[in-house]
Amino acid sequence: MVWLLIGYMFLFIDRPFEVWPILGDMYLERVYMLFTMAMWCIAPGKRLLPNVQHLGVIAFAGAVLITWGMSPWMEAGQVGVENWFKVLVFYVLLVTSINTEKDLRRILGGFLVVMAIYLLHSLKEFLGGRHVYRMSIARMVGVDTSMGDPNSFGSTIIYSLPIVTVFWSVTTSKLLRLGLLGYVGLCMLCILLTGSRGSLLGLIMIGGILMLRSRRIVLYGILAVLFSPVIFMALPESLQNRFHTIIDPSVGPANAIESGQGRIDGFFTGMELLAESPLVGIGPGAWRPRTRSIIESHNLYGQVAGEMGMLGIVSFFGMVLLVYHNIRTMNKLRKRYPPQSPDEEFLYRTARAVGLMFFMMLSLGMFGHNLFRYNWLWFGGILIIAHHCVLVRLKQRSMNAAPMRLPRVMPVGFPRPIGPGSGPMRAG
Template sequence: MLYVMAGSLFLLIVRPYEVYEILGDMRIEFIYGLFTLLCFIVSKKKRIFNSPIVNWLLLFLVVMCISSVTALQPEHAFDATFKYFKICLVFFIMMWALYEYGDYRRIIEFFVLITILYVLWSLWEFMQGRYRWSMGLTRLMGRDVTYGHPNTFASTIATLFPFVVALLRAGLTKKIYKWILLGFIPVGIACVLLTGSRGGFVQLLFLCILFAFARKGKIRTLIILLVGLFIGWYMLPENLQNRFYSLVDPSVAPNAESAHSSAEGRIDGLLHGIDLFMDNPLLGVGPDNTIYTFGDAMGYEAHNLYGQVLGELGFLGTLTFFMAIALCSIQAVRNCKNAKRYLAAWGQSPYAEEYRKQFDFVYKVNVASGQCLLLLLFAGNFGHNLFKYNWLFIAYVVVCGRIILKSVTKEIAQSNG
């Protein structure tokens, strides 16, 4: 199932069927989805277990389905719900099929490497003349349609960095992966800057703070990161410098009026979502139906996670979504504490060499999950990332991390017994 799920991640992240019309006409996503489901059904290793996080995510899906019935545009809402269901299905199958340490480690590596491939492909296309012109800038964008907007693309890169760092610290299954990840760090930062996304730039700053306070030499690490950032700043062309400096002084932006209205749009998105919530408190206006609520200005997005979930899914959607996120956060912290405790307890035992790496890997990727969650919640202030696959990937990491820790400690106890 490992390589089957790697294929599913490739289709989910790279989305070649949105680029090549022939793949779309062949319905490659649908065919491969059926193949994945069949492989899961016949797999002898599958283990469908109960988890509070999975339960809340399933409830969130149920709320989306009910909200779609009462939506302003039910057909559009059901389409958005079905797309999210397909993403959920990929990660639920991952949870129930790839819960052993070896598969867990490899699929996380595959997730990172596939995302890097997606970024590099998009960068190559940008160098060949494919870009988005907006805000008075030539902006790097993702190669696909669904997640290709420069702001979304910048966020995709930023949320990958915690796992890149975690894998470098924990060690990788192949040496070549190390050089790929090391090379990606400066390339990834450059890609975020080339998107011209002020939200992406702020996420990089936020990451610097998260990385600094995750290490012992906090002040020294923060200074090094900021010095590196300032060096990168002075290597940028003037129009990009002005674009990012417009966070402080909107008048210097290449297109000052658009930049100012864009910033105000994030606040308006939150306030508009609250207004929609007050009018439709229980179920909202329906998944992805915010675009139908701006009157003559139809097509505008929420541009704010909190306004999006309140306005589109109401109280029930907000409750189920944030309960799942809260449980992911709690479980990530527990996994980190337990992994450290087990390392301290058995670090010098005869079984240390065999199990130390497993404890250490689970600890580091769960730290990365916590950092990624904070980053996604922070990015939600200026982006509508409610239906992004990253939330579900984090759920997979923390849920299966807990299973691995329990499994390893049980093995140690049996060996000692």
């Protein structure tokens, strides 16, 4: 099953049926998922891993259905809701099929390979002339149309970087580390070519967090200070001006200032929509028809409040809190039972990477509408699997622990056994 799931990851992320319409006419994604589900039905060893985090997913799924069903703009949100439930199906297949460290490692490795193919495919198309001209610059886009917008494309790249740290921390293979460095370099190049200011800030943020966690913080800090100006000067002047607007908005076009203001307006518009319909909001995907805006909310917090009301706020942040609970549990287990092998370290690092990914999604949510992204469910499921594998490891460790043997010569102060013949010796 693990290889079928990785295959679906490729179809979902790279979306070749959106590049070549003939594949779309064949309903490639739908046929593949139906085949995967059929194989899941007959696959041995599947079971739902017990975890309280499932309750958060169920609650949010119910909130999506209720708020969409009560929306006056159901038709506008139908495609988005259907796509989210496709992600939910993958989540179910994931947490019922993957329950070993070996398969977990394959899934995460497969995800990075799929992302590398996606970025290389997109870069090839960009070099061939495929881009969008926006904010007075040519901006790189993803090869797909669903999440290929420069800002969404840049966010997709940012959210994949924490997984790199998992493999980097446990491998001693120079070839693998070289490949990981190459992937990080590819990510940085693509983010710069998108001209996405939010993604650049996300790259700086995640780099700063990783440096603070590292023992070589001084070395990495010096390298960052030395090479950052070199990289910036290597960019075309148009991209330099674009990123300069982060500090000084006046150097860019007027629409760049309006774009930044739109993120703030998205939050306050969401609060106004929440006041109009406090319980269920206006419904998923109803932002544009309701507000008559040409763009989406560009703000996670405005999106969840405006589109799903209090029902969405409670269920979404409840789901996030349960993820935090699992990550905190993993951290406590790591302190109490330090890892004794790279395999155990891999599991704990996976939990930490998922936590970093969720933190980045919540942070970049101030600049983007990422409420229905696949990352929330896919990597929430990855966390559940890692938690299960850690518990299995600890159970095996306790079972393999050697029972305590009493020494032949009792040390001073050691309590004597109680029983027949254990009393003091009598003189013969």
